[in-house]
Amino acid sequence: MRKHILTWIIACACISAQAQQAKTYVIKADSVKAHVQPTMYGIFFEDINMAADGGLYAELIKNRSFEFATNLMGWTTLQKDGGDGSVEVIDRAKERPENPHYITLTVKSNSGYYGLSNEGFRGIGVKKGEIYIFSTMARQHAGSNITLTVQLVNADGTILGKAALTPTNTEWKKCAVKFVANATTENAHFDVLAKNAGAIDLDMISLFPQHTWKNRPGGLRADLVQKLADMKPGFLRFPGGCIVEGRDLANRYQWKKTIGDIDKRENLLNRWNVEFKSRATPDYYQSFGLGFLEYFQLAEDIGAEPLPILNCGMACQFNSGQTVPLDELDPYVHDALDLIEFANGSTDTKWGKLRAELGHPKPFNLKLMGVGNEQWGENYIPRWKIFTKAIKDKYPYMQLVSSLGPDPDGEKFDYLNKIFREQHADILDEHYYRSPKWFLSNAARYDNYDRNGPKIFAGEYAAHAEGVTDPYKKNNWLCAMAEAAFMTGLERNADVVKMASYAPLFANINAWQWAPDAIWFDNLHSYSTPDYYVQQLYSLNKGTDVVPLTLNKQPVKGQDGEYASAVLDNKTHTLIVKFVNTANETRNASFVMQGKKLKTTGTLTTMHSDSLGKVNSIQYPTAISPKKQNIALAGNKIKLVLKPYSFNIIRVNYIK
Numbered sequence: 001m002r003k004h005i006l007t008w009i010i011a012c013a014c015i016s017a018q019a020q021q022a023k024t025y026v027i028k029a030d031s032v033k034a035h036v037q038p039t040m041y042g043i044f045f046e047d048i049n050m051a052a053d054g055g056l057y058a059e060l061i062k063n064r065s066f067e068f069a070t071n072l073m074g075w076t077t078l079q080k081d082g083g084d085g086s087v088e089v090i091d092r093a094k095e096r097p098e099n100p101h102y103i104t105l106t107v108k109s110n111s112g113y114y115g116l117s118n119e120g121f122r123g124i125g126v127k128k129g130e131i132y133i134f135s136t137m138a139r140q141h142a143g144s145n146i147t148l149t150v151q152l153v154n155a156d157g158t159i160l161g162k163a164a165l166t167p168t169n170t171e172w173k174k175c176a177v178k179f180v181a182n183a184t185t186e187n188a189h190f191d192v193l194a195k196n197a198g199a200i201d202l203d204m205i206s207l208f209p210q211h212t213w214k215n216r217p218g219g220l221r222a223d224l225v226q227k228l229a230d231m232k233p234g235f236l237r238f239p240g241g242c243i244v245e246g247r248d249l250a251n252r253y254q255w256k257k258t259i260g261d262i263d264k265r266e267n268l269l270n271r272w273n274v275e276f277k278s279r280a281t282p283d284y285y286q287s288f289g290l291g292f293l294e295y296f297q298l299a300e301d302i303g304a305e306p307l308p309i310l311n312c313g314m315a316c317q318f319n320s321g322q323t324v325p326l327d328e329l330d331p332y333v334h335d336a337l338d339l340i341e342f343a344n345g346s347t348d349t350k351w352g353k354l355r356a357e358l359g360h361p362k363p364f365n366l367k368l369m370g371v372g373n374e375q376w377g378e379n380y381i382p383r384w385k386i387f388t389k390a391i392k393d394k395y396p397y398m399q400l401v402s403s404l405g406p407d408p409d410g411e412k413f414d415y416l417n418k419i420f421r422e423q424h425a426d427i428l429d430e431h432y433y434r435s436p437k438w439f440l441s442n443a444a445r446y447d448n449y450d451r452n453g454p455k456i457f458a459g460e461y462a463a464h465a466e467g468v469t470d471p472y473k474k475n476n477w478l479c480a481m482a483e484a485a486f487m488t489g490l491e492r493n494a495d496v497v498k499m500a501s502y503a504p505l506f507a508n509i510n511a512w513q514w515a516p517d518a519i520w521f522d523n524l525h526s527y528s529t530p531d532y533y534v535q536q537l538y539s540l541n542k543g544t545d546v547v548p549l550t551l552n553k554q555p556v557k558g559q560d561g562e563y564a565s566a567v568l569d570n571k572t573h574t575l576i577v578k579f580v581n582t583a584n585e586t587r588n589a590s591f592v593m594q595g596k597k598l599k600t601t602g603t604l605t606t607m608h609s610d611s612l613g614k615v616n617s618i619q620y621p622t623a624i625s626p627k628k629q630n631i632a633l634a635g636n637k638i639k640l641v642l643k644p645y646s647f648n649i650i651r652v653n654y655i656k
């Protein structure tokens with residue numbers, strides 16, 4: 001398949017003569033075609049590939065509350081210095097249905113230690129000098145005086161840091177202690193060792209680095225959030241993805257269960273745990289430590305509009321496809337209405353008050369919401385109508401995102417596209433996981449869309465170099481370059497395309513289910529893929545006004561393997577040109593701007609590789625990444641030699 005695509009690209013490149021003549025591209029600064037939405041380029045977050053637990057959420061202990069189907073998964077028992085004892089999982093479902101299990105750790109004698117060890121999420125990443133915070137819910141049994149020693153231990157048995165504490169309480173209480181790590185390793189484990197004969201109950205056994213994003217206790221991994229912030233995204237779509245729908249309705253995402261005390265957030269099987277046999281991940285659950293308040297907070301932190309997607313009474317149609325009877329849809333609709341109140345309501349409303357109690361009195365100014373994720377077919381329509389009416393009646397300012405299904409064309413797409421256009425839907429969510437060839441030949445996709453119809457949200461897309469069902473697809477330069485080329489078409493049509501997000505966002509190198517993905521990480525490191533950089537360059541160079549860029553009076557959308565678009569940034573008075581050269585030869589390009597006078601210097605930022613198969617990696621994280629240089633204009637012309645297989649951003653200020 002890949003070979004085929006390479007041949008196709010090379011064939012395109014060969015249409016033109018080998019030695020290219022200089023070409024002159026004309027930009028009309030005085031003919032604004034569309035305004036670029038501030039929300040145009042955003043991010044799609046889903047807890048897939050251990051993106052939340054085992055990823056963004058900085059908790060280092062897996063199965064901290066013993067709620068996995070195998071309650072002690074991730075834990076092994078430990079005996080040290082002749083100590084002995086037992087661990088029993090206790091079921092208290094009647095009393096605490098949302099957190100039904102804890103353990104009783106019994107120590108048999110006063111000599112030695114007995115306890116448990118947690119393997120973390122494919123090991124635990126530890127950094128020298130970092131402060132770690134251990135906490136647990138604990139209660140001593142009457143007459144017991146158990147001391148806990150907690151320690152991070154390297155694979156070779158070296159202790160990397162430790163602390164001791166003695167919970168004295170006989171009622172449940174949170175106990176915590178800090179310690180500093182003395183070395184860096186990717187693959188530690190964490191021991192909880194009990195001393196002195198007796199018994200103690202434990203739950204929510206947790207270990208966090210003190211340093212998290214904005215140093216929030218129990219917060220998010222700072223290096224990963226930084227990557228999101230660096231994109232300056234226009235919106236944050238959350239929590240997915242199919243995870244919204246669940247494989248069945250019992251396993252759907254329910255935002256109300258994801259807020260408040262973390263030990264009251266009901267854990268749930270992650271639907272990606274069992275989705276792909278070849279990438280089965282039996283230890284993948286959702287702790288919801290990254291819950292809806294944290295998502296809203298994250299969006300606020302990184303300056304993105306929040307875009308929650310809610311279940312509309314339908315489970316994933318690739319799985320059970322369960323639907324809620326229409327006369328039982330009320331609780332689902334109320335979840336949506338209550339969420340808007342939670343996000344925007346004043347502190348004297350029920351849900352606004354709760355938001356304030358949880359630490360965020362200021363409203364989140366929610367304006368966007370998705371009704372269903374990737375739904376299709378006739379069952380969607382009546383549910384969509386009920387949701388839309390209820391939301392619009394109460395909150396007419398809300399802009400709703402409606403799904404056009406999993407494909408960008410075909411029967412499912414056409415069916416919904418027709419109905420939603422008749423219904424004057426606000427925003428239609430299109431998904432395309434397609435070959436690079438598809439992306440290259442669809443750069444004009446939106447040119448003929450109805451300018452007065454619903455707006456488009458390219459809600460999930462990625463070029464897949466190999467077959468879509470092949471799990472070992474790579475984030476190579478061919479894919480990223482094809483996406484860059486396609487995105488010139490999104491930009492040219494910014495009057496129709498309101499928002500776009502690459503998907504999925506994150507993948508844990510040691511625990512992923514779906515590839516390609518924008519950002520890859522392990523327990524200590526992360527790297528951005530070429531696809532990430534393409535998204536970032538568009539976002540950082542989105543400008544405000546689309547202006548025509550033509551060659552021989554034609555938009556540049558694939559001729560000779562070239563794709564280009566232009567915007568002005570009317571705040572900084574900058575012309576920004578995007579030029580993608582998918583041919584295997586340089587281009588001598590001259591850009592002339594009519595209607596405004598350009599200043600004499602600017603910058604050229606280029607992503608390029610001679611090898612279309614090239615990828616970034618932990619070892620070579622920036623093998624393909626933007627490189628910036630200064631340029632000088634000749635007369636009022638931007639004359640450049642643009643590399644083969646390159647994505648270029650040209651920025652030149654103009655005189656106001």
Ligand code: AHR
Nearest residue numbers: 240241242243374503504
């Ligand atoms: O991005 C991965 C999955 O692709 C999403 O969960 C789903 O919406 C789509 O099918």
